[in-house]
Amino acid sequence: MNESAAATVVGYVAESLATYGRDPRHLLQHLIRIQSRFSFVPDAAVEALAEALGVTRTQVRAAIAFYAFLHARPRGAFEIRFSDNITDRMLGNQRLLRLLASRLRLDGLPGWGHDLIRADGRVSIGLASCTGMCDQGPALLVNGQAVTNLDAGRIDRIADLVEEGVALAHWPGELFRVSSNIRRRGLLLSNAATDGAALRRLLDDGAQAALAEVERSGLRGRGGAGFTTALKWRFCREAPGTERYVVCNADEGEPGTFKDRVLLTDYADLVCEGMTVCAGVIGARRGFIYLRGEYRYLLPHLEAVLSRRRGDGLLGRAILGREGFDFDIEIHLGAGAYICGEESALIESLEGKRGVTRKRPPFPVTSGFDDQPTVVNNVETFLAAARVVQWGGYWLRGEGTDQSAGSKILSVSGDCARPGIYEYPFGTPIHQVLTDCGAESVQAVQISGAAGRTLAPADFDRIIAFEDLPTAGSFMVFGQNRDLLDMVRNFAAFFAHESCGFCTPCRVGGALLRNLVEKVAAGQGSEYDLTEMRHIGAVMRRASYCGLGHTAPNHVLDTLDKVPEIYRRRLASQTHTPSFDLDAALSEARALTGRTDSGATLHETMEAMT
């Protein structure tokens, strides 16, 4: 980089520092801005940030290396990332990826951690984990902005816009249109209206009464784990600390989940209201929405909602005129790291660090953001909590099962006529969801995302509830004509890519599983490999450090149990097959020595093995 370019970088960093401050916990937010300005984080920016924030260069570089959307080397002026969830693949994203690459004169295909970058620096193409547009895929991100419903026509237009160098702000708006696709409304979705009613109830009846309503409702966390919300709030309220924090987990990274995107689009007021109610109950003055980088396009909308609420006296100092009730919400962006959906990794990321999970206990309720008591709840949980405080605990209890009060919002995608958002009372059987979304001849349902469980038709009478099938909301449908091994390959690659690398069982186990799945898919696997997959999966479940590693082998273990034929029909005949092509491993030596004698091949040996 020449001196003037470095000066530009330093100038931009200074501007970012002046606007957003020098709190080292804002490191990630500065990096995201620098990345989007320069298509990478130049060394000069690393130096300037390290100096200004009082962190080491290594910390800055570690963050850049950790987050998939940050780069130490330039990407294209147009940085394009194809969403590569299995649902995108089922909708034909591979064909469109090849089409765009050839239109832009790029050779080959991108892989995980390997982007195609055009020599003139105009454009680069890479992959992204599920971008949460499964009901309107295939999708991609261009400079962080989501483009949906890709087809050959749209790919052509994108290629033209890139070649003509049209600034993103001048691209046709219809490319960026995102639909909510709400197909079934229940308790929460049937009414988006809010006028601060929950906050008034809180102020009229007091925090104890509000907490009692949440307790009465039996509300449990909607992020998947299902911890009792009232208990979480109470623990946080009672934990010793100098400050308390409310964090909304909008890092909706689980493949196949997109309901939080819709909630933040159409119900953002209620989500903020839920956060503010929580703040009133636990005594917090600051809150954060941790918004996944893929949903960056929602930022202006969310900022507008926050600003309107400030104007209406629903956020900020002395909320609704009550002296001493001060609370405000900041939005922090993620940068493409699935692990940051785990609450302790999310907090690390909020603090500007790599999103590596913390050891628990202590749990965030006693030692969260800045080591202070912190409530981290899912978007949907805050939405439900706002209504519970407004309408009372019994309102939620009116639907659901013994241990699962209320409703669950599902993101339905895959092989069905009407993908989108469906809200059901807990206790709804799988087959009803399938009927409603127009799914016929279903081979399998993957519930709760890549980390969730694979359901075969024998499971379709089971119900969505914490007692039976807990789910964070992802519901991917696979028709009879699909090869489920494609799903397994996609998820195995996803987990190998998304492991944070901190613990060996997950980092190494994930890579081994991916390699074994690929070996089987290539027709080179054996029974021995299937046994190895079970063995590695069991170790990952038992020995991984956090939930990512615990759940990463689910899809392999479930499909080995329920649909073993997807593996078996591809096995080579032997009970054990080498992990590499024995004869091909000799080709380099054959070329170096020029040997053609019988001792220079392993063909016969390999034939004798079969």
Added chain:
Amino acid sequence: MAARIRVATASLCGCFGCHMSLLDIDERFLDLVERVDLDRTPLTDIKTFGDCDLALVEGGVANVENVEVLLEIRRRCKILVAFGACAVNGGIPAMRNQVSLGECLRESYMNGIGLERPGIPNDPEIPLLLDRVHPIHEVVAVDHVLPGCPPSADAIWTFLSALLDGRPIDYAYTQIHYD
């Protein structure tokens, strides 16, 4: 007392250190040979395998001969043991995986110091090299690993005596602790 079991050993791409360590079990060899018959092993200099119960394989897989011996031994034995670090994970010879085979051979046979007649050997008598050195489990199924570089005589004895007695193999901490 169970019937005598038949044991083979082989050294692939290793240094024979594991076999030397096996000899270090000293007088316990006398107990061992009361319970086992030796098949092909460098200790007996028998050149061909018979059907065996147990085989200890030292060394990784680096060339055609290693592959052929390993496949043969796997066919012939019931229980196959990766014996020592090279068999378990490639060990020292696998350090050549850091460079390409071409670079490796050119450095040794073309550009090395004091070479009289530079040239990469191509005699058919010399087993052709694989492009990388592999641990044996990447070629055949392995039933047990016996770790160490080399495994100590005590570790070997713990392993063999437990296996022969049908007990779980339970190494003392010091037997698998290397620093």
